[in-house]
Structure formats: structure tokens, C-alpha cells
């Protein structure tokens with residue numbers, strides 16, 4: 490599992506040394522601050538770490554259509570900050586169908602019950618008895634995001650909060666509103682299961698574990714988008730279904746804002762980015778540096794390609810693309826122009842056929858169509874011959890696949906139903 494490949498992994502499978510680097514990068518974010526000082530309006534000098542809680546508190550994107558895309562933007566930006574510290578890192582996830590207790594140590598996420606303690610206490614993520622301090626009431630007018638909270642607590646339940654079959658229902662959700670509903674429910678249960686600071690929607694982003702939890706929320710959203718033959722879920726115009734035209738309304742100060750898919754992603758878009766066309770959520774506080782004097786606003790909404798396209802997770806189905814000089818791609822005589830045909834080894838074993846219709850508008854690829862033995866192949870060579878099952882062409886596909894020192898032969902009829910035959914072992918060298 491190479492560090493630095495950009496893939497977000499199940500944190501349970503990540504090495505201790507990489508976990509240490511992730512922890513150290515989070516702590517380093519508390520040693521970097523945005524410009525300005527505590528008494529500025531809007532407040533300046535907030536550390537990159539405390540900024541996460543400030544962002545969350547100034548927007549409260551929950552129970553509304555923008556919940557999933559907004560949190561995707563938040564964690565992607567957080568991953569980018571981690572990579573400013575250590576470019577090799579990815580924001581890994583907690584698989585909430587598994588018991589997280591092994592993560593709650595003083596070397597990684599802190600205690601599972603009571604005070605979180607180290608590593609966060611000595612890093613200053615919370616300061617018992619601090620004055621001034623950030624209270625748990627987000628709407629307390631004297632609350633300043635510059636200040637530390639006085640505590641960070643947990644009361645992790647036993648076992649795991651969500652079952653594999655619940656995850657499967659989330660991924661199988663027919664519509665975006667169904668997905669949003671199911672995933673919100675599981676997410677709420679996961680927050681409650683960890684308990685303490687993360688169990689309160691107003692303080693949850695004071696606990697670093699929230700990013701491992703939200704990476705998993707995002708992974709399930711992404712996994713549904715990446716289901717085979719559902720490419721429309723990666724299309725900004727289609728992914729949100731009947732939620733696509735929802736506008737913002739409500740009020741952050743009331744604790745009940747409603748963020749639509751048309752809403753700009755706040756606070757990064759700047760407090761003035763909302764218009765009657767996007768709908769308006771009232772009382773969004775200006776948040777630096779996406780406000781004067783830095784003015785680093787970025788105007789995006791949930792349909793922006795960087796929000797619709799997920800980052801990479803280890804649980805996606807993926808294929809090993811050929812890296813050697815294997816002729817796994819060729820142009821056949823199927824169709825008028827000749828389709829492209831490709832066969833690649835699957836990481837879990839077997840082979841998969843893809844083809845591109847070179848006569849259709851948009852030149853669409855189809856596949857993967859798995860076939861073959863369960864052996865893990867290293868490379869393949871593919872061609873179309875003038876043998877013909879139909880008797881009159883266009884020609885069968887012929888394939889040699891190598892696993893270790895063994896060469897296997899497969900062939901596919903050029904007549905419906907286009908069946909692959911094999912493996913027939915050619916040689917074991």
C-alpha cells in the first residue's frame with residue numbers, strides 16, 4: 490500500500506508510521522494561522538485547525554440537500570491542508586461497520602472515553618480551564634473562534650454503529666434524496682456512537698476523529714456514484730436528481746439553515762455570494778480568508794466538477810491498467826469504423842473486457858465485462874483473427890494471458906452471445 494498514491498484507505502489497514510504522519514500533520518495545522526488577530530472583525534489569527542470548527546459553526550449544513558456535497562468540499566479542503574504539511578498524505582476513513590477502539594490510543598486519536606487526552610491535549614486542541622475559551626454555545630456572542638475549547642470528550646460505544654447491510658442499502662439508494670436520507674441517518678448514528686464532543690452537531694468539528702468519520706460518509710456517497718453503468722451519477726446536471734434546483738433558505742443563527750444545491754458553498758464563496766437565484770440563508774458570518782481583507786473567496790456550488798467528482802478510495806472497483814508492452818488494446822472489425830477492444834487483468838483475479846463503440850456519438854466505452862478463471866493475471870495480449878464462429882466474420886477475438894510463468898489462451902466468438910472460451914493452458918515455463 491504505497492503512501493503518496495492519493496488513495497484514501499480504511500484507516501484500520503494503514504501502517505502505524507503513516508498514522509503517525511497523519512496525526513503529526515493534524516497537529517501541524519494548529520501551528521499555522523490565518524492572517525490577522527483575535528480582535529479583528531472578522532476575527533483573524535485563527536489556526537488552521539480551529540478554522541475547521543469555525544467553518545462548520547458558521548454554516549451548519551445538515552438536514553438539507555447540500556449536506557453531502559458541502560461536507561465533501563470541507564474534507565477535500567482539509568486533505569489539501571494536510572498535504573501542504575505532508576504531500577504524501579491522504580485523508581483515510583473509519584469504516585463504521587467496524588469497531589474503532591484500536592484507533593483510540595494516546596499515539597493516534599486519543600482516549601475513547603472521558604477526556605480525549607493526548608495527543609490532542611498537549612497539542613493544544615483543547616485547554617482545560619482556558620480563559621477566554623470557546624464555549625459549546627455557537628450562538629454565544631462572546632464566542633471567538635480564536636479561543637480554545639475547554640474540553641474534548643468521547644464515550645465510544647461497543648462494537649460498531651452501522652451494519653454492512655445498512656451500508657449496502659445506502660450504496661443501492663435509487664435516488665439522491667433517498668441516498669441523502671439514508672446516509673444522514675447512518676452519519677447521525679455514527680456521531681452519537683462516538684459521543685461527547687463529536688456527538689453534538691455544534692461542536693463536532695473540534696474532534697479530529699470527525700474527519701475519519703466524514704471521509705467514510707463521503708466514501709459511501711462516492712461508491713454509489715461509481716457503481717457500474719451509473720455514469721450519470723458523475724454528471725453535475727443529474728447527480729442530485731430532484732434536489733438539483735433546491736435553493737437556500739432559513740437562518741444560520743436560528744440553528745436551522747436550509748442549504749440547497751443551488752446555494753454557493755459557504756463560507757468559501759464569501760458571505761455576499763448568495764443571490765435570489767441561489768436562495769438566501771440569512772446571517773452567514775464572514776469567515777477569513779474568504780472575506781476582506783484577504784478576499785480569497787472561491788465561487789463554487791455543489792454542481793462544480795471538483796465537488797461532483799469524488800476523490801479516490803481503496804474500496805472502488807479498479808482495474809490494473811497494463812504497464813508493460815502488452816497489446817491489450819486493439820481496433821477490431823466490429824462496427825463500421827472498427828471498435829476498440831481492451832482486456833485488462835482484474836486485481837481480485839480474472840479478466841475484464843471493455844469495448845468502445847466507434848460508430849456511436851460520444852464514442853462510449855462499455856464494460857467491464859468480467860470473464861476467465863480466478864487467477865490473477867500479470868499481462869495480456871489481444872488480437873482479432875480471421876477465425877470466425879459466425880462463418881463470415883468479422884473475426885473471433887484471441888487472447889493470451891500470463892500469470893507468473895504460465896500462459897493461458899482464451900478466445901471469443903464473433904457471433905452472439907459473444908462467449909469467451911478458456912482458459913486453455915499453452916505452456917508452463
Ligand SMILES: [Cu+2]
Nearest residue numbers: 676680693703
Ligand atoms: Cu458529521
